[in-house]
Amino acid sequence: MTPPMRAGVYWAPEVSDPLHVLGSAWLGRDAETGALVEQPPVPGIAEITGDPRGYGLHATLKPPFRLARPWDELCREVQALAAATRVFALPPLSVQNLKGFLALRETAPCPPLYALADSCVEALDGFRQPPTEAELERRRRAKLSERHEANLARWGYPYVFEDFQFHVTLTQRLDDAAREAVLPPLLAHFGAVPAMPRLVRELCVFTQAGPGAPFLIAERFPLKGA
Template structure:
């Protein structure tokens, strides 16, 4: 059985960002294949965590499915979400450092993006199995603000709805010295594609086949128009 599923945004395979991101992280999650990384010190270690999840922005965070629910149930929900959500343009991207890690973020607010994430969280939640004690402890870490704690209790994840933010993760959390190395490298690596016109026209179902395994892009679901 599959350990976890998630609903993500991922660039279209024809978008040059997709290939550049696979190279940066060292893995293409759609082909489930390793990709040569840039020649940077310790790049494999710095990108190990985001490589496991595949290049993406979270809509519905990874979850185990409740008893009696399966992949096809979640795929049906994803199709319903997509049918109700018109395609839209993503603002230009930029390299940012939220919470100490590097990520690509939108350069200005994008209400349709927030609406898509909100729908993914709410519509797919009836299929979610409750997190166990170990997962709750890991999510809490050294503590959560009250709103994030409330989300964790209700939705199984701290950063949803008002606390959600769009980000395509590039690294683990970095030290100051690592930021000085990797941020300019990321800006150079992605420089030619961040401002390209980019249409959000699908959501993606990602699957983690077994605990600890890398996530695989299982299905792309087209939005309505």
């Protein structure tokens, strides 16, 4: 494929998982195929899901970066990382408020998940071009702590390692009234599916072709660790 402008390494539900279908419908786009999907009849849903629709249904492990090395080398390294990682159970997910965003988050600690995120950040860092000054400034608008600032300088992203927060973003940042309004139809749409038992069996590489382009799942690499 043509080398992407940016790549990220994410967790995403398997295509056979009902969460993939429901999440794609909620966001209005299937990151696996790139197809637009009809959203549920919720007032204002197109605007509420605008930003997460562009990124696709996912949880970030290695945040998006511009490539410093060839695309095929990145794929080989992610494949090797996946091959060395055991399949593990993901705790039940639930809809939670994360700093104003509604997102699916784990309901119990998951050390294998955190270890995988740490491995992705560290093992793949040599493929990352440093962030631009504009990107750094955008991150710093969040009033970073000293540790977050150190993470940003070293790893290009503030929220890594002990500051990692697994989340599958479902909305823009909303005020209290908007969250209260959208939460009932969101919960009704997903039902019991987020809490279903599921295994993490893949690492997904998402790519973005150019500025403002939607992210797509370019590769799914199976976990094969013994």
